[in-house]
Amino acid sequence: MSVFTGRGLGCERGDRAVFSGLDFALGAGEALVLRGGNGAGKTSLLRLMAGLAAPAAGRLLWDGVDIAEDPARHAARLRFVGHRDAVKPALTAAENLRFWARLQGAGGGVPAALARFGLDRLADTPARFLSAGQRRRLALARVAAGTSELWLLDEPTVALDPEGVAAVLGAVEAHRAGGGRCAIATNVPLALAGARALDLDAHAA
Amino acid sequence: MIRFSALVGRELRLVWRQPGEAATAVLFFILAVILFPLGIGPEPALLARLAAGLLWVAALLAALLSLDRLFREDHEDGSLELLLLSPVAPELVVGAKSVAHWLTTGLPLIGAAPLIGALLDFDPTGGAALAAAMVLGTPTISLIGAMGAAMTLGARTSGVLLSLLVLPLLIPVLIFGAGAVQAALAGAAPRQPLLFLAALLAAAAVIAPWAAGVAVRQAMD
Numbered sequence: 001m002s003v004f005t006g007r008g009l010g011c012e013r014g015d016r017a018v019f020s021g022l023d024f025a026l027g028a029g030e031a032l033v034l035r036g037g038n039g040a041g042k043t044s045l046l047r048l049m050a051g052l053a054a055p056a057a058g059r060l061l062w063d064g065v066d067i068a069e070d071p072a073r074h075a076a077r078l079r080f081v082g083h084r085d086a087v088k089p090a091l092t093a094a095e096n097l098r099f100w101a102r103l104q105g106a107g108g109g110v111p112a113a114l115a116r117f118g119l120d121r122l123a124d125t126p127a128r129f130l131s132a133g134q135r136r137r138l139a140l141a142r143v144a145a146g147t148s149e150l151w152l153l154d155e156p157t158v159a160l161d162p163e164g165v166a167a168v169l170g171a172v173e174a175h176r177a178g179g180g181r182c183a184i185a186t187n188v189p190l191a192l193a194g195a196r197a198l199d200l201d202a203h204a205a
Numbered sequence: 206m207i208r209f210s211a212l213v214g215r216e217l218r219l220v221w222r223q224p225g226e227a228a229t230a231v232l233f234f235i236l237a238v239i240l241f242p243l244g245i246g247p248e249p250a251l252l253a254r255l256a257a258g259l260l261w262v263a264a265l266l267a268a269l270l271s272l273d274r275l276f277r278e279d280h281e282d283g284s285l286e287l288l289l290l291s292p293v294a295p296e297l298v299v300g301a302k303s304v305a306h307w308l309t310t311g312l313p314l315i316g317a318a319p320l321i322g323a324l325l326d327f328d329p330t331g332g333a334a335l336a337a338a339m340v341l342g343t344p345t346i347s348l349i350g351a352m353g354a355a356m357t358l359g360a361r362t363s364g365v366l367l368s369l370l371v372l373p374l375l376i377p378v379l380i381f382g383a384g385a386v387q388a389a390l391a392g393a394a395p396r397q398p399l400l401f402l403a404a405l406l407a408a409a410a411v412i413a414p415w416a417a418g419v420a421v422r423q424a425m426d
Contacts, residue, residue, distance in 0.1 A: 052286055052425050075290045084283030090222035091215075102211040103291045126222075 002063045003027045004049075004150060004181065010057030010205065011044045017205035018044055020057060024198055026150075026183060029176045031192050034185040036200030042185035043083060045200065046152045049183055050080045078150040083158070085139040089128030093119055093138055096127055097145055106146030113145035117167050132159040137167065144171045151175060151182035157190070165190075208293050209301055216305030226271065227309045231317055234267035238321045249326040256325040257335065257386035261379050263321075264314050264339070265346060269371065271310050272350040273364045275302055276421065280358055286425055295418030303344075303351040303414065311343030334389030334399070341402035342382045348406075348413040349374050355417035358424040377405055 003025055010020035018041035026032050034042045047053045048060060051071050060067045067074040087096055097110045114120045117137040127135065136159045143151055151172070157165050169191060172182055184190065220227045241259050242252055279285040288298050318339060322332065353371035357363040385398035 050286075050290060052289070054426075072292070072294075076292055078290070080287065080290055082283045082286060084281075086283040086287050088215075088219060088282070088284070090219050095218070099211060099215050100287065100291075103208055103288075103293060105208070105292065 002149070005061045006049070006055075006058060007061065008058035009045070009048065009055050009060070011041050011048060011053075012056040013041075013044060017056070019200055019203040020205040022058070022198075022200070022203045024183075026181050028149075028179050028181055030181050031172065031176060031195040032181075032183045033190065033192070033195050033197045034183060034200060035187065035197055040200040040204065042200060043154050046080070046082075046154050046183060046185055049150075050078060050152050051075060052080075077148055078152060079143040079146075079148045080152045081139050081143055081154060081156060083154045085135045086142075087127045087130070087135045087138050090126065092124050092126050093130065093134075094123040096138060097142055100142045101145050104146055109145035113141040116144055116171055117141040118163065133161060133164055136160055137164055140168060140171065144175075147178070147180075149180055151180060151184075153182060153184045153186075155186055156184060157186060157188050208291075209297055212288075212293065212298060212301035213305050213308075216302060217308065220305070220309045226274070227313070230267045230271045230310045231313045233270055234263050234314055235317060235321060237263040237266060239324060242324065253326045253328055256322065256327040257331065257383045257390075258379075259325065260318065260321060260327075260335070261342075261382045264318075264343065265372070265375055265379060267314060268306075268310050268343070268346045268350060269368055271306065272347075272354050272371070273367055275306060275351055275354040276358050277354075277363065280424065285421065289422065289425060295421050296414040299351050299355065299414040299417040299421065303347045306351065307344050307347040311339075311347055314343060315339045328390055331386045331389040334385045334395040337395070337399055338382045338385040338402055341399060341406055342378045345378050345402070345406045345409045346375060348409040352413040352417040352420070355420035355424070358421065378402065381405070 005025045007023055009022040011018045024032060034045060036042055044053070048055050051067050051074050054068065062074060094110060094114065097113060101110050111120065114123055117140060119134065119137055119141060122130065122134065127138065130138065140156055156168050160168065172192060175182060238259055245251060276285060279288065289295060315336065318335060322335070350371050353367045356370060357366045360366050381398040381401040385395040385402065388395040388398060
């Protein structure tokens with residue numbers, strides 16, 4: 001069984017140390033909830049996990065192999081939702097999703113992903129007419145279309161109504177049931193079975 | 206290849222849905238050239254002599270207008286980091302954007318060139334050389350411009366910085382582009398300047414996407 005681990009991670013923003021000495025382990029089917037106040041480094045840690053930035057200290061290992069050795073391979077096994085939605089206002093909801101699905105080489109899951117997040121009736125609506133919450137749903141639906149081993153979600157429930165939050169939880173649980181794992185940065189309590197919490201405030205540098 | 210065409214298709218679709226932005230470059234090109242006869246005065250002989258140079262300068266400036274946007278929107282809305290996480294190499298992302306930029310800016314400029322030539326009393330014997338030079342030169346502008354746009358990502362005054370960075374690099378395109386036309390007008394074969402333009406394009410096609418790919422990755426930190 002593969003495991004994704006971080007050892008002695010440290011992160012700097014500008015010249016300021018954000019956190020240091022941070023360890024985590026994320027096995028198949030597990031969920032890791034990142035907690036911490038504003039500026040504690042939740043987003044920074046997710047970006048380190050995605051390989052978008054390099055840690056100032058420590059290493060990130062997938063089955064014992066440093067992810068920096070083959071960034072493309074690591075990128076291929078993860079899906080990332082940042083705090084920005086990456087939704088193009090000029091394209092329809094379905095076009096937005098189809099583009100990313102084609103880029104990932106998985107075109108089939110788009111209608112199901114739209115339905116899961118309650119966007120099926122808005123599929124042909126230009127995204128500029130979507131509300132903030134609907135855009136957030138669209139960003140999350142991008143991750144749910146297709147399969148991957150690791151989800152990295154940055155404040156996924158921002159702007160979502162209770163129904164949207166339930167859709168996120170359902171998608172995450174389905175992903176975990178299929179052997180996927182996820183790391184979620186959030187300050188909202190999420191009802192995820194057996195999720196482990198990682199408190200970044202305890203690692204503040 | 207499917208992914209590359211998906212990228213180009215997305216860029217084209219975005220431009221198609223917001224046609225005003227692409228039309229700006231062509232309208233700027235036409236307007237800028239119209240200003241010259243007004244400023245210089247209605248002297249057909251003088252205008253005809255300046256025509257090739259004016260066309261190239263205006264085309265360069267018009268292409269620059271739309272370059273600033275090339276990566277900025279994707280950078281601001283978070284798409285760029287997702288593109289870097291996709292299976293497409295950063296060099297190909299830049300290549301696809303350069304191709305789309307040329308299709309939406311360079312190609313319309315070439316299309317508008319005969320109209321502009323007529324306004325400047327351009328001698329039609331140089332027409333073929335001008336067309337060939339623009340076909341070879343405008344893709345170089347898009348490629349070098351994409352490199353500049355990637356390098357100025359995240360800078361607050363990226364538009365100005367981009368011009369300062371890119372315009373000097375495009376001087377050879379201007380020299381050989383105008384040179385090809387002048388050679389044709391003088392009755393000589395424009396082979397040599399056209400070959401230089403082709404060489405510039407080949408070099409830019411190899412170097413610019415790679416350099417821009419590195420720059421885009423740097424901008425993520």
